[in-house]
Amino acid sequence: MADPLVVATALRIERFALRRGLRGVPVTAVGMGVRHPSRLALPAGAALVVAGLAGALVDGLNPGDLVVDDRSLALSLRGNGFVVHHGAVAFSDHLVGSAERAELAARTGALAVDMESAGLLALAGDRPHAVVRAIVDTPSRPLLGPATLGGGIAALRRLAAIGPVLRHWAESNAKEVHQ
Numbered sequence: 649m650a651d652p653l654v655v656a657t658a659l660r661i662e663r664f665a666l667r668r669g670l671r672g673v674p675v676t677a678v679g680m681g682v683r684h685p686s687r688l689a690l691p692a693g694a695a696l697v698v699a700g701l702a703g704a705l706v707d708g709l710n711p712g713d714l715v716v717d718d719r720s721l722a723l724s725l726r727g728n729g730f731v732v733h734h735g736a737v738a739f740s741d742h743l744v745g746s747a748e749r750a751e752l753a754a755r756t757g758a759l760a761v762d763m764e765s766a767g768l769l770a771l772a773g774d775r776p777h778a779v780v781r782a783i784v785d786t787p788s789r790p791l792l793g794p795a796t797l798g799g800g801i802a803a804l805r806r807l808a809a810i811g812p813v814l815r816h817w818a819e820s821n822a823k824e825v826h827q
Contacts, residue, residue, distance in 0.1 A: 651672065651673055651674065651691070651694060652693065652694055652695060652818045652819050652821070652822035653670075653673050653674075653694060653695050653697065653814060653815055653818035653819075654673070654674050654676070654688070654689070654690055654691070654694045654695070654696050654697075655670060655673060655674065655675040655676070655696075655697045655698075655699055655814065656675075656676050656678055656688050656696065656697070656698050656699075656764075656768045657675065657676070657677055657678070657698070657699055657700040657764075658677065658678060658679060658680045658681070658700050658762075658763065658764045659677060659680060659700065659701070660677050661804065662677065662699070662700040662701060662804070662807060663675050663676070663677040665804040665805075665807040665808040666699055666700075666807050666808070666810075666811065668808040668811070669807075669808050669809055669810060669811020669812060669814075670811035670814065670815065671811075673811070673814075673815065674689065676688050676689070678764065678768065680763055680764070681741060681763045681764065681767070688768070688771060690771065690772070690773075690775070693775070693822060694775065694818075694822075695775060695776035695777060695778075695817070695818040695821050695822065696768070696769075696771070696772045696775055696776070696777040696778075697721075697777070697778050697779075697780060697814050697817075697818070698764060698765045698768045698769060698777070698778070698779045698780070699779075699780040699781070699782075699807060699810075699814070700762065700764065700781060700782070700807070701762075701781065701782055701783075701784045701800070701803050701804075701807075702715060702737060702760040702761060702762045702781035702782065702783060702784065703743075703744055703749070703760060703761050703762075703783070703784060703785045703786070704749075704759065704760050704783045704785065704786040704787065705738065705744075705749045705750075705752055705753035705758055705759060705760055705761055705787070706749075706753050706759055706787065707786065707787055707788065708733075709733060709759065709760070709783050709786055710731070710783065710786065711783055711784055711785070711786070711789065711798065711799030711800075711802040711803055712731070712782060712783065712799070712802030712803055712805065712806045713731045713732070713733060713782070713783045713806075714730055714731065714732045714733065714780055714781065714782055714783070714806060714810070715732075715733050715734075715735060715737055715759045715760040715779075715780075715781045715783065716732055716733070716734055716778065716779065716780050716781075717734075717735065717736055717737055717778060717779040718777075718778035718779070718817075719734055720817065720820075721778045721780070721813075721814075721817045722734035724813050724816065724817055725780075725810060725813050728812075728813050730806065730809075730810065730813075733759050735757075735758065735759040735760075736756065736757060736758040736759065737758055737759070737760045737761065737762055737765050737779050737781055738752055738753075738756040738758035738760070738761045738762075739761070739762065739763070739765060739766035739767075740752070740761050740762075740763055741763065742763075743763075744761050745790070746787065746790050749761075749787050750787070760781050760783060762779075762781055765779045765781075776818070776821035776822075778817070780810065780814070782802075782803035782804070782806045782807050783799070783803060784796065784799045784800050784803045785799055786799075
């Protein structure tokens with residue numbers, strides 16, 4: 649049987665972090681803004697997790713916190729000691745600056761923003777899928793600021809640690825689909 653999980657991310661550094669906790673699971677970097685969607689191979693029956701870094705749109709999230717759009721995965725991660733916020737991730741075709749964050753949050757209701765999830769989820773079809781984003785920057789700690797390095801390190805460490813929970817979530821979903 650094929651691996652029940654495929655993980656897609658944008659950047660090689662995200663891929664490196666995620667692979668540390670997901671030995672044997674395909675983790676594919678598709679480029680920022682999904683420049684290379686053809687790199688993503690989705691075997692029949694495999695769940696898709698889009699994971700990586702994101703910017704928070706609202707206050708109350710900190711670097712290293714996770715934003716997860718799937719409720720069962722959010723609860724599993726929380727149950728394993730991670731700080732998780734269950735909610736939507738908005739899409740943007742560019743890096744979102746401080747002035748744009750509040751407007752995007754109000755318009756979409758999203759907690760975070762990235763440049764890949766929407767394009768990758770369009771490839772998921774009817775397979776189980778989820779978005780997991782580790783926060784790097786927040787409204788009070790903008791991306792192009794002195795705290796970026798620390799926020800980035802915290803977020804990448806979190807991505808490296810979530811692998812076993814992602815694998816368990818995918819295996820549980822595969823069992824439900826096949827029953």
